[in-house]
Amino acid sequence: MSNQxxxxxxxxxxxxxxxxxxxxxxxxxxxxxxxMLTDRFLARAALFxxxxxxxxxxxxxxxxxxxxxxxxNENFDIGRTQNTFNFDFIWRFSKSKFWSVLGxxxxxxxxxxxxxEKDIVWEDYxxxxxxxxxxxxxxxxxxxxxxxxxxxxQKHELGGGLGIHxxxxxxxxxxxxxxNDVSTGFRRERxxxxxxxxxxxxxxxxAPTPKWAFTATVDWFGVKNGDYSGGLWNLNxxxxxxxxxxxxxxxxxxxxxxxxxxxQNSWNGSFDxxxxxxxxxxxxxx
Numbered sequence: 001m002s003n004q005x006x007x008x009x010x011x012x013x014x015x016x017x018x019x020x021x022x023x024x025x026x027x028x029x030x031x032x033x034x035x036m037l038t039d040r041f042l043a044r045a046a047l048f049x050x051x052x053x054x055x056x057x058x059x060x061x062x063x064x065x066x067x068x069x070x071x072x073n074e075n076f077d078i079g080r081t082q083n084t085f086n087f088d089f090i091w092r093f094s095k096s097k098f099w100s101v102l103g104x105x106x107x108x109x110x111x112x113x114x115x116x117e118k119d120i121v122w123e124d125y126x127x128x129x130x131x132x133x134x135x136x137x138x139x140x141x142x143x144x145x146x147x148x149x150x151x152x153x154q155k156h157e158l159g160g161g162l163g164i165h166x167x168x169x170x171x172x173x174x175x176x177x178x179x180n181d182v183s184t185g186f187r188r189e190r191x192x193x194x195x196x197x198x199x200x201x202x203x204x205x206x207a208p209t210p211k212w213a214f215t216a217t218v219d220w221f222g223v224k225n226g227d228y229s230g231g232l233w234n235l236n237x238x239x240x241x242x243x244x245x246x247x248x249x250x251x252x253x254x255x256x257x258x259x260x261x262x263x264q265n266s267w268n269g270s271f272d273x274x275x276x277x278x279x280x281x282x283x284x285x286x
Contacts (some may be wrong), residue, residue, distance in 0.1 A: 013036045013187065029275070034210050035210075035242055056270065078110050098149040100159070103139065103144055104145075107129075108275065116133055131176055137169065139167065142165060156205060157203075159203050160201065162201075175187070187281075197223060218236075220234075235254070246285055247284060251279070
């Protein structure tokens with residue numbers, strides 16, 4: 001994970017340097033501006049179609065062999081794409097429109113039943129290979145970001161700021177469970193937790209015409225705070241077409257990765273989840 005993050009961080013820094021240089025030489029002076037550069041309030045409702053990767057571990061009090069991450073994709077085929085809705089908005093609240101606040105929300109949840117191909121250890125319980133078990137998870141994302149414009153021109157805007165991703169996540173497994181080879185009967189075991197992950201981020205808008213705008217945002221951070229440590233990557237390039245004065249259409253690609261180690265009463269373990277795929281939405285601007 002650390003090597004991958006180091007490589008990603010170098011990539012992000014290279015992109016930021018390019019954007020700063022590009023924006024400094026890209027100050028056009030003709031024509032009207034795209035509404036994404038001028039309007040005070042922007043909102044988008046979109047259909048998000050991500051493929052998913054989800055791994056977790058749940059540690060117990062009894063020493064058990066073969067404790068490790070539970071790959072939900074491998075064991076329960078949860079990696080298939082799923083339709084969900086994504087909503088986000090930007091409010092340029094300062095008089096100069098240089099300061100803004102951004103909000104975002106989406107939720108995904110899945111559950112599947114499968115015949116286990118290998119043992120799964122969940123806390124102190126073992127769900128044995130060859131038996132049927134059901135598992136699932138849910139995630140609600142609440143994102144708030146405060147930013148300021150760094151560079152702006154007739155057809156571009158570059159900004160950066162600080163934010164926080166609030167992750168409300170849960171997972172469960174149910175089936176016949178064993179402790180030290182003794183059946184405890186049918187059990188449903190569940191973990192849940194809410195993790196606030198702070199982040200730094202940058203965004204860039206290039207609007208070559210009043211109708212077309214190309215956007216990119218990057219959020220990143222890692223943190224260790226008391227009963228949890230973790231990090232995130234949130235990459236989001238996209239394009240928007242301004243069909244009418246206050247209405248447009250957008251297409252974006254999302255790569256979102258969250259990972260954490262948790263030592264809370266409701267969850268002692270870790271998780272690593274990734275969502276990636278396109279979204280197609282309707283935008284409104286005022």
